[in-house]
Amino acid sequence: MSDPRRYHVAFIVNNYPPKVGGLEQHVFALAKSLAKAGVEVTVVALGRNSGDWDDKGVNVLRLRATPLVAGVISWPLPGTALRLSRYLRAIGVTHISTHTRFFPMSVVGIRVARRLRLPSIHTEHGSDYVRGVSPLVGAASKLVDRTFGRYVLRTATTVLAISESAQAFVQQLSGRRAQVFHNAIDVAAFSGSARTSDKLVFLGRIVPGKGWERSLAVAKHVLAARPGASMHFIGDGAERAALEAAVAPLPFKDRIHVHGYLRAPEIREILSGAVLLNPTQLAEGFQTTLLEAVSAGAAVVSTSVTAANYLAAQVPSVVVVNEDSDAPWIAATERLLAEGWTPAPADFVASFDWSVRGKEYLAVLEQH
Structure with missing residues (x-):
């Protein structure tokens, strides 16, 4: 195995702890694991307060965003992809990591990777279209999946899926064969x-x-x-x-x-x-x-x-x-x-x- 210190991975995600959730914990644990192995890690997430700081070996950058919609999702401000490209180029990022196809920051991450000509690794956490929502929200989420979500899955250099069912969903939505990368715990x-x-x-x-x-x-x-x-x-x-x-x-x-x-x-x-x-x-x-x-x-x-x-x-x-x-x-x-x-x-x-x-x-x- 080559020297992990050669790599600098930027996780570009909507949410990151202290926000609680399975996806947030996955990114948090993976970032910590890579940092412990010697990889340089930067996490870019949306938050109320902009700025960056070091979180025990992981550099965390919070970007200003729109207010949350339905308490669940927010969008980066216009021009984020361009500004982020300049920042990540300056700090020497070598790989872009995105998570779940429908989050706006996944689209930003893929666009940044293309702009910088960097490999992008997308991890898909979903195994189906969104369930347990109103018909209107369900229809809107399917539209997002079939446009932005499909773009993310088809454009990423590599696609990982946290389960076999997520792998099947990636195949269904994008036609790509994802590599299974099971979730984990401490x-x-x-x-x-x-x-x-x-x-x-x-x-x-x-x-x-x-x-x-x-x-x-x-x-x-x-x-x-x-x-x-x-x-x-x-x-x-x-x-x-x-x-x-x-x-x-x-x-x-x-x-x-x-x-x-x-x-x-x-x-x-x-x-x-x-x-x-x-x-x-x-x-x-x-x-x-x-x-x-x-x-x-x-x-x-x-x-x-x-x-x-x-x-x-x-x-x-x-x-x-x-x-x-x-x-x-x-x-x-x-x-x-x-x-x-x-x-x-x-x-x-x-x-x-x-x-x-x-x-x-x-x-x-x-x-x-």
Whole structure:
């Protein structure tokens, strides 16, 4: 492998921590992994305050942008691509990294790469058109995908996909064959006990389509039958008030905990030996929550999403439920609680650590 210090990668993205989200955490962890290996890393993201600073080895540049639309997405100001091209040329960037086809900064990143004649590596996190939105928003998002999104996917030098389903979506939308680059986690931060318990966990946004309602339905059955069992909802979102209202009248409400957002050590403690319920109906990428659960020694009951299918093929502690009704979910959960499970082998868990994925990304850089 060549000297990583030869490379200077610019991540050009809409959002970056402290904003919370799976994509933001992916970019954050990958940037840190590359910087630790000796690669020079600059992150360019939109934010309220412009300016740059060093974030433990990663130079972060925040650009002024339009106000958020629907609290989700904003646009760079006119002339951003030209100004950014001059800046990145001056600091000696060698590669451009963009993430998810529909973000405005992905288009900017590809344009900058073409202007500077640099290789661009686009990572696709989506596995389908946007779901769980109004018909109007759905139609608009498809239009964006079939114009700007298709441009990003077809123009990038290399396209990576965080799951097999994302790979298939890239093929469907652009006709290109993407290289699978699975999501990853900090395995050490989530390593937990092999001891099983009567804890049920929902970990994710409390929003339409994520499945908190089904998780609560499973919890009602399990908690009524098992006096020592508990249910934990970790996350926040637009429907948190609806969740809390549904919990309030239950006779075992004191054993149902709505935590909101928690830090990794707290999540690890709750996940350790628990059963994670993942009834999502959204177009998921490669959910790191499932990797975190397996790392913590938890079992998983999930819909047929890419990460669950991948894990279920490797370890028996992950169960995929295809039926869209409460009964099979309750049955699968009860079976795990009654029979227990064998945690995933340590070498398998280690395979989805960011240290491994960082080396894979370095290999991609070497190809250009």
